[in-house]
Amino acid sequence: MSSADPVDHRKGPRRRGDALYEAIFAATLDELNAVGYTELKMERIANRARASKGSLYRRWPSRAELVVDAVHHCFPSHGEPPDTGSVREDLLGCLQKIANLLNSPSGEAIRGLMADTIRNPDLMEAVRIRFIDPGVGLFLEVLKRGAVRGEVRASALTPRFASLGPDLLRQHFMVHHSPIPERVLTEIVDEVVLPLVRAPRDHAEHPGRDPK
Amino acid sequence: MSSADPVDHRKGPRRRGDALYEAIFAATLDELNAVGYTELKMERIANRARASKGSLYRRWPSRAELVVDAVHHCFPSHGEPPDTGSVREDLLGCLQKIANLLNSPSGEAIRGLMADTIRNPDLMEAVRIRFIDPGVGLFLEVLKRGAVRGEVRASALTPRFASLGPDLLRQHFMVHHSPIPERVLTEIVDEVVLPLVRAPRDHAEHPGRDPK
């Protein structure tokens, strides 16, 4: 009538430090991939990682923080912006990098994280720093190079215009389902970003303002 | 020796039809306002509405569907677009309407709903139809009127340009915290939407493309 099994199965060599982190991150990504963010459970992550819930909670106060770290660990950044010599091609390359991330299993995680960010400003900060700002940085770099070449007007080298592409792409991603079609990328570049940032061809300074 | 309260409180005339819907919607909005979407519980809604969980599940298969109906019921639409005679003022008015909705408690609900929409295309459809498309419709109407007045080029009367304002506003809303500052609205209008849709001042047709 008393409880439990007297035998205890705590066997093999214990993982510590990085090995444990790796296992937890891998399990988190696997679960994300399998059931998605909203169905992600600490319990299942722990089981899949063959770790204890205690080991998880000791490191991350909540599911969201764990996911941020796990996703960022596995997809650390967008790398260097492409440099083809053409602003248009560079912008398209940047969007494609971002789209690749969003189309991957991590994309759904990011989408799910967005919902949690509202109630948790710290989380929002983390998401922005790790997943949003790098994309904007990519665009800004591309625009700067375009300005050097004279393709982009100098007054467009602001976060506002640099974030335009990532914002519209992310917006599409939130409203529509994956994967993001190629056409969306080209439309964003050709119909919105380029017309706004392009240097006037002749002596005009503003693309929309009358050169007079 | 028997238990409990022998009195039975299922007395008063029971609510049916619209009266019950109203009570449930009100309770849902109250709870949303009190604890937010992610902490919203069917159980608490039922209790607050003095209804049974059965009455909720009989009507809505999930929390998300209930929230969509409740929010839409209480903030049915954006009404008519403003008509000031100036495209800029009209566009600002439209953005302000949308911002007002997003800044309200419903805004948080909508944000929370976004996370659920991924795993549920039907829900996404509902959110789009009820909360996103109406805003685009507002913009499109304003642009049409602007085109009639010659302020807006005819080729800008497409969903792409009409959705630009709502998309950017929504994106700001997702990434930053409420409330949305006035400055964001004016920047969206003056730096992005207007330059792209404005008719060329003289005989040029495209604002950004080569006039010849």
Place this chain on the structure above:
Amino acid sequence: MSSADPVDHRKGPRRRGDALYEAIFAATLDELNAVGYTELKMERIANRARASKGSLYRRWPSRAELVVDAVHHCFPSHGEPPDTGSVREDLLGCLQKIANLLNSPSGEAIRGLMADTIRNPDLMEAVRIRFIDPGVGLFLEVLKRGAVRGEVRASALTPRFASLGPDLLRQHFMVHHSPIPERVLTEIVDEVVLPLVRAPRDHAEHPGRDPK
């Protein structure tokens, strides 16, 4: 805007093993005593024991199994049969022990269990082993001692005769309401059991009823 009580009440030293079993058994008996078997609810037991439903279901697959364990834990057995030197007195003592159990709150539990036993042979087995067979064992022991003294014929030392008393007592218990009157016990002994098991009259030294 956030909700609820930030304080968490899962503080005090948690009970495990026997301490928890004790608390659950006590709560079960309390509830049995308060509302009876048919109104017994797992939910109320859990609340009264300040345990979670999970802790209950982890141990017992159903209400019936829990009740069997709880009652048996608190009233483990009938103890030793009385030994007065007189078969009649011993038999009466045995019946009285059983009657005491049936008259207690446990009695009602046992009665309620009977209904569940039909659909669950394992439960029936448990009830028989824990509550019925011990009573028969008591009788058998008494009859054996009587046989040694010559009061009881050897051919009556079978389960059939040993179970006669408990059977009739239980039958009375099922059909009538508690408490079982003294008279029933004496009738069972004097009019049924004794006449059937008594050694033949002539040279027997029968202490019970002297026919002459």
Place this chain on the structure above:
Amino acid sequence: MSSADPVDHRKGPRRRGDALYEAIFAATLDELNAVGYTELKMERIANRARASKGSLYRRWPSRAELVVDAVHHCFPSHGEPPDTGSVREDLLGCLQKIANLLNSPSGEAIRGLMADTIRNPDLMEAVRIRFIDPGVGLFLEVLKRGAVRGEVRASALTPRFASLGPDLLRQHFMVHHSPIPERVLTEIVDEVVLPLVRAPRDHAEHPGRDPK
């Protein structure tokens, strides 16, 4: 958003009076047979009978009362006691009648009813009158005829001895599973009832064993 289907399918000729009673009784017995007393649900009975719950509750205040009526309606009584000219054969015949009832689906219902009778004395009364007393009456009649023939001592013509057989049979039924084996009937008659009620062979008064 409002409710319900305007079309209403309450078509066919409605049953009233006996036809409805029959349907409800039949459905009750069917359900009893299918899932047993403890799993018997008013809702399921109503559905199976194609009747409304209101029609059930209008007639019976509780499940137990309905079951009593339903079982009694379908197995109204034990009929006349057998009359073979031999007390032993007659007693066996009586037990067999009772066993037949208990072995049928109704038997399980009766068993389930027993549990409810504790908390509801009126129900106990009904069960006793309809299912227990008739069996005792059978035995009493048989014993009377035996007394007329001289096989049974006159002092055994009491409810105590008449109820002995039914009591032991019922007890066996409660503790063991159906069906009741033939052997149980003969043992009850030959080892308990007959020895107690048989008229002394010569002039001895004692029912026990003939002293010589």
Place this chain on the structure above:
DNA sequence: CTCTAAACGAGACGGTACGTCCAGTCTTCGG
């Protein structure tokens, strides 16, 4: 035969309890 009152079917209603699942904390033990 018509009219009325009752009984009927259907099923919504406010509730309670179910048995499951998971969150986050705590305890125990092994390495």
Place this chain on the structure above:
DNA sequence: CCGAAGACTGGACGTACCGTCTCGTTTAGAG
């Protein structure tokens, strides 16, 4: 000491019935 395992309290989930009720429809019987 820290990791692993997992038991613990708590509470929401979505389902199933409870017994009551409202709603129209059908039927029986009175006039």
